[in-house]
Amino acid sequence: MTVAIFLGALLGTMALGIPIAFALLATGVALMWHLDLFDAQILAQNVVNGADSFPLLAVPFFMLAGEIMNVGGLSKRIIDVALALVGHIRGGLGYVAILAAILLSALSGSAVADAAALTALLLPMMVAAGHDKARCGGLIAASGVIGPVIPPSIAFVIFGVAANVSISKLFLAGIFPGILIGASLWLTWMFLVRKEKIVPPPRKSAREIWTALRQATWALMLPVIILVGLRFGVFTPTEAAVVAAVYAFFVATVVYRELKVGQLYAVFVSAAKTTAVIMFLVAAALVSAWLITVADLPGKVIGLLEPFMGNKTMLLIAIMVLCMIVGTAMDMTPTILILTPVLMPVIKQASIDPVYFGVLFIINNSIGLVTPPVGTVLNVVAGVGRMKMDDVTRGVLPFMAAEFAILFLMVLFPQLVTVPAKWFGG
Numbered sequence: 001m002t003v004a005i006f007l008g009a010l011l012g013t014m015a016l017g018i019p020i021a022f023a024l025l026a027t028g029v030a031l032m033w034h035l036d037l038f039d040a041q042i043l044a045q046n047v048v049n050g051a052d053s054f055p056l057l058a059v060p061f062f063m064l065a066g067e068i069m070n071v072g073g074l075s076k077r078i079i080d081v082a083l084a085l086v087g088h089i090r091g092g093l094g095y096v097a098i099l100a101a102i103l104l105s106a107l108s109g110s111a112v113a114d115a116a117a118l119t120a121l122l123l124p125m126m127v128a129a130g131h132d133k134a135r136c137g138g139l140i141a142a143s144g145v146i147g148p149v150i151p152p153s154i155a156f157v158i159f160g161v162a163a164n165v166s167i168s169k170l171f172l173a174g175i176f177p178g179i180l181i182g183a184s185l186w187l188t189w190m191f192l193v194r195k196e197k198i199v200p201p202p203r204k205s206a207r208e209i210w211t212a213l214r215q216a217t218w219a220l221m222l223p224v225i226i227l228v229g230l231r232f233g234v235f236t237p238t239e240a241a242v243v244a245a246v247y248a249f250f251v252a253t254v255v256y257r258e259l260k261v262g263q264l265y266a267v268f269v270s271a272a273k274t275t276a277v278i279m280f281l282v283a284a285a286l287v288s289a290w291l292i293t294v295a296d297l298p299g300k301v302i303g304l305l306e307p308f309m310g311n312k313t314m315l316l317i318a319i320m321v322l323c324m325i326v327g328t329a330m331d332m333t334p335t336i337l338i339l340t341p342v343l344m345p346v347i348k349q350a351s352i353d354p355v356y357f358g359v360l361f362i363i364n365n366s367i368g369l370v371t372p373p374v375g376t377v378l379n380v381v382a383g384v385g386r387m388k389m390d391d392v393t394r395g396v397l398p399f400m401a402a403e404f405a406i407l408f409l410m411v412l413f414p415q416l417v418t419v420p421a422k423w424f425g426g
Contacts, residue, residue: 005034006288010338020334021277021284028287035294046290051283054238055167058157060275061241065248066113067271069219072252072259075117077216078103084212088203091193093126094139095186101143102182105150106223107244111332111369115144115377119384130198133387138395141381142185145366145403148332150178152226152240155332155362158282160237162289162340165354167237168230169421173359175227176420177410181363184402192398218251278333285337305346315350316357316411319343320364324404327368331376335365356417360410367403370396 009030013023025047032038069075082099086092097118104114118140126136148155151171160167204212213220226244229235235243252259259267308315326335340361347357369377372393382392410416 005030014330020331021280024281024284024288024334024338028284028291031288031291035291037291037294043287046287047283049286051279053161053282055157055161055236056279056282058152058167058238058241059154059278060271061238061245062152062154062157063110063275063278064268064271065241065244066107066110067267068245068248068252068259069107070113070117071263071267072248073256074107074219074222074248074251075104076121077212077219077256078107079118079121080212081216081220083201084204084209087201090200091131091189091196091198092200093122093129093131094136094189094193097122097126097136097140097143098182098185098189101140101146102150102179103220103223105146105178106152106226107219107248110154111144111147111366111377112380114147115141115380116384118143119381123381123385129201131193131196132395133385134391134395135192136395137381137385137387137392138397138399139185139189140385141370141375141377141392141396142399142403143182144377144381145363145370146178146181148366149174149181149359149363151175151223151230152237152244153362154278155336155366156358157237158278158333159336159340159358159362161282162285162337163344163354163358165358169355170358170362171230171237172227173355173417173421174362176423177359177363177406177417180406180410180416181403184406185399188399188402218255222247222251281333281337285334288338289341309350312350312352313411315346316352316360317408319346320360320407320411323361323364323368324371327365328371330368332365332369335368336361353414353418355421356414359417360407363403363407363410367400367407370400 006027009027010023013026014020018026028043029038032043079096079100082096082103086095086099089095100118100122101114104117119137123133123136123140127133147153151174153171153174156170156174157167159165160170222244225247226240229240229243230237249259305315305318308318323335323339326339343361344354347354369375372378378389378392378396381387382389385392
């Protein structure tokens with residue numbers, strides 16, 4: 001009965017078009033009434049406690065860093081480097097999108113920000129070169145999925161706080177899987193464009209490549225600073241977010257001089273708006289998370305998954321399929337906040353490494369950003385690229401299939417995550 005009330009209240013409020021944060025609060029109230037625990041004071045206290053978390057300070061600073069990078073020219077120089085390195089290959093602009101997505105992922109940690117930047121800068125170039133617009137939009141959308149996987153990652157911060165798992169270990173464990181996803185997109189694009197007769201741009205000279213690398217050096221140093229700092233314990237993930245924001249601000253204003261004083265207000269407002277949405281979601285979700293624990297929903301879920309508990313692989317496959325279904329209807333952040341308190345007791349009961357599970361969980365939810373009908377990144381690409389949603393959806397399907405293939409490969413072979421994580425010190 002408790003599970004039915006939880007799902008009924010959540011899905012019912014969402015079906016009415018109520019914003020997800022308010023839907024979570026309504027679900028919490030419904031559970032409190034059912035458990036005879038309703039107290040407005042407890043409700044307010046849990047909302048306040050939900051946002052009162054030092055690690056979550058990383059969210060506004062990473063969001064600010066991403067906004068500064070896009071406005072201040074760091075993202076553009078990263079794309080110029082990718083163009084210089086692989087733009088001359090057959091279908092080269094597609095490889096540029098993938099390589100640029102991997103590099104941008106190490107800067108912003110946001111799929112939406114990366115997809116918007118790539119769409120604005122690369123989609124017109126790809127269409128002008130003669131590539132199918134739907135396919136190009138699909139590739140760019142799928143490339144945005146890499147953003148939350150390669151550190152720094154806002155999604156890992158939220159999961160780490162919700163699951164009480166080391167954010168530094170999650171960051172370091174996400175590096176190789178993110179590269180694997182990029183490789184799967186590379187191979188898929190190579191297969192799709194093998195028969196195209198589009199003449200690629202001429203190969204850049206060594207001097208032009210060197211110029212692009214030199215101009216992007218300041219931007220490329222940011223992920224190095226963050227990863228080295230985390231690896232050797234120089235700063236925490238929260239402090240790394242502050243370093244990223246301050247460094248990006250310095251480079252954009254002093255080195256590249258593309259961020260003007262008059263633009264600062266708009267940059268801060270944009271970052272604040274996005275942060276407010278995420279933080280309110282986190283605060284509202286803690287009410288439901290607390291009641292999920294009180295009502296022992298994890299215990300009931302463990303009972304439902306009992307047939308799989310003896311086989312870690314089958315259990316993970318069942319959980320990944322569940323996340324795939326949820327990802328078709330819900331955005332990444334609320335999915336993390338709702339499912340993490342339910343699934344983590346199951347993961348601990350099955351003795352599965354929580355860092356390994358966290359990487360799989362975030363990859364699955366990231367792919368959900370390009371899974372129709374709700375995919376947020378699909379909407380961003382369609383809006384920025386002035387495309388029909390149907391066209392972007394059609395273009396993303398082969399790339400989405402490749403990403404799911406990599407996800408389930410990592411389920412079958414955990415070493416693809418755990419062994420590289422040890423290389424990086426995760």
